[in-house]
Amino acid sequence: MSNLKMISSIAIPFNHNNVDTDQLLPKQFLTEISRQGFGKHLLHDIRYLDENEAVLNPECVLNDPAFTGAEILIAGDNFGCGSSREHAPWAIADFGIKVIVAKSFADIFYANCLNNQILPIALPSQAVDVLANKSQANPCQIVTVDLPNQTITNGEDTYTFTLLVHHKxxxxxxxxxxxxxxxxxxxxxxxxxxQFS
Incomplete structure (x- = not known):
C-alpha cells in the first residue's frame, strides 16, 4: 500500500445523500477477490445508460471530462450506507479516488476506507456544500488535503478535520x-x- 500525506487535486462534486454500497458497486460485479479492475464499475447505474457499460451517461459528473484524474470526491450525507461490502472502497480506490469528503459516513464503510488507504473526511454540511459548489463552478479549482496537519483547503477556505491518531x-x-x-x-x-522459552 502507498502512504498518504498530502493530496492536491481537482475534486468531483458528487453531493448525493444516502449513496449505499450497492450503488457504489452493484452486486453483479462482486466476482473477484483482487482489488483491481472495479473502478470501471463504480456507480454503474448512474454512470452508464446500458448494462454493458458501453454508453456513458452524460449527466453523471463522474463522466465529465473536466473532472478526469480527480483524486478527491465530495459526497453528501450518510455516504457508504448499506452492506459492509469492501468491494465498494476497492472500486473507489481503483477509480483513482484517495480522499472522500462527506457530510457523514456509514461506520463500516468509513472503516473499510481506512483499511484501503482512502481518507474519509467528515465535515459540517455547510463546509461540504461550499467545497462542492466551488468545484462545480470551477472544475479547475484545486483542493489540498494535508493529512499531517489535518486540514483541507480550496484556495480560499480552510477546514480542519478530525481523525483518530492510529488511523492517521x-x-x-x-x-x-x-x-x-x-x-x-x-x-x-x-x-x-x-513466553515459550
Whole structure:
C-alpha cells in the first residue's frame, strides 16, 4: 500500500445523500477477490445508460471530462450506507479516488476506507456544500488535503478535520491494521520467545 500525506487535486462534486454500497458497486460485479479492475464499475447505474457499460451517461459528473484524474470526491450525507461490502472502497480506490469528503459516513464503510488507504473526511454540511459548489463552478479549482496537519483547503477556505491518531498513523505509513501489527513483528517475536522459552 502507498502512504498518504498530502493530496492536491481537482475534486468531483458528487453531493448525493444516502449513496449505499450497492450503488457504489452493484452486486453483479462482486466476482473477484483482487482489488483491481472495479473502478470501471463504480456507480454503474448512474454512470452508464446500458448494462454493458458501453454508453456513458452524460449527466453523471463522474463522466465529465473536466473532472478526469480527480483524486478527491465530495459526497453528501450518510455516504457508504448499506452492506459492509469492501468491494465498494476497492472500486473507489481503483477509480483513482484517495480522499472522500462527506457530510457523514456509514461506520463500516468509513472503516473499510481506512483499511484501503482512502481518507474519509467528515465535515459540517455547510463546509461540504461550499467545497462542492466551488468545484462545480470551477472544475479547475484545486483542493489540498494535508493529512499531517489535518486540514483541507480550496484556495480560499480552510477546514480542519478530525481523525483518530492510529488511523492517521496507518495512512501516513501506508499500512492497514494487519500491516500496523506487522510493524511490531520484532517485539512480537521477542514476547513469544520469552513466553515459550
Amino acid at each position: 498513523q496507518n495512512l501516513l505509513n501506508g499500512v492497514d491494521k494487519i500491516g500496523r501489527t506487522l510493524l511490531e513483528e520484532a517485539a512480537i517475536a521477542a514476547y513469544e520467545a520469552r
